[in-house]
Amino acid sequence: MSSYHASSLPLDLLRNVLSRLPTISLLKLRSVCREWRDVIDDPHFAATHATCDFESPRILPLPGPSRSAERWFEVDDEFLGARASCNGLLCFDDLCDGTIYLLNPLTGEIVSLPSCIDPSRERRHPHRIGIGVDRLSGRYKIVRLSCSVDRTVRPTRARVLDQGSRSWRDIASVPPGLLLGGPVFAAGSIHWEAAGEGGLIRISSFDIAKEEFAWTPRPELRDAHLVDLRGALGLVDRSRQERVDVWAMEEGRQWVKRYSVRLNSPWPVDSHWFLTVLGCGGRKIVLKYLENLLLYDPAADKLECVQRSGDAPAGQASSITVSLLSPAKLWNADKVLP
Missing domain, CATH: 2.40.128 (Lipocalin)
Structure with missing residues (x-):
């Protein structure tokens, strides 16, 4: 009987087979051989698998931002909770200096991204942060909204950090309404609840590709x-x-x-x-x-x-589906914590 070698599989067939497996199984199969690991760790494969995976979400209790891995999170077997999330990535910011952290809780990989605030002027000011992916280009973007300081959460400035970039840029579009709650990424946009007339909920949506805010139609619910x-x-x-x-x-x-x-x-x-x-x-x-x-x-x-x-x-x-996306590879950044 001839022996089996992992490298005997054609690369396209190997990708096709691995793409059908659950994320948890892929995490274990990374150690089979270098060829399998290279396929699984490829950013394009991981991104495609993240958008097609139908596994159950998991819970991640988060007491608050911290620079210590032990205090950042504990992964449970069922669900995940996060400040902002997209395709298995969790996005946080440091309330003191505005540093952005991008975390994959399944692999434990976390990177720090540049701050977009002037600590002497914007420290601890109200803000909103979201992360999403352009469905056409497949590239990720993080948006941060600076808000007024008059007891409301009305955005006054919007900045975007592109995948792989080390500098933030201002965009002209700013949501017109009073934002409520955390963001939800779906259908190519980052969505926030917004206050409407008569107590009705409105939906303010940031289109990742167009980099514009617009109102999304919704049922009349309070x-x-x-x-x-x-x-x-x-x-x-x-x-x-x-x-x-x-x-x-x-x-x-x-x-x-x-x-x-x-x-x-x-x-x-x-x-x-x-x-x-x-x-x-x-x-x-x-x-x-x-x-x-x-x-x-x-x-x-x-x-x-x-x-x-x-x-x-x-x-x-909130909920999120696990993935093997590498924050370090997406943003060409060094790992902050193992």
């Missing part, structure tokens, strides 16, 4: 928040006591109601103010109520608690 539905933009309606409706924006910017989560016993929700949808894990929906994590199965119409108060991650949370 008590709602944005969420990433495995690559699609979602909107969670919390206005009803007995259920939570999850809307999704489809092609042509049309909104459809995709899920209705019934909030029945044994996990009744007394105040929707403390209820958020973190995202979709496989075919299930993950919610956070106070410090409890709830899992809803639409097929069985069943809601169960998967993590109780005291064990749940602190702070804000």
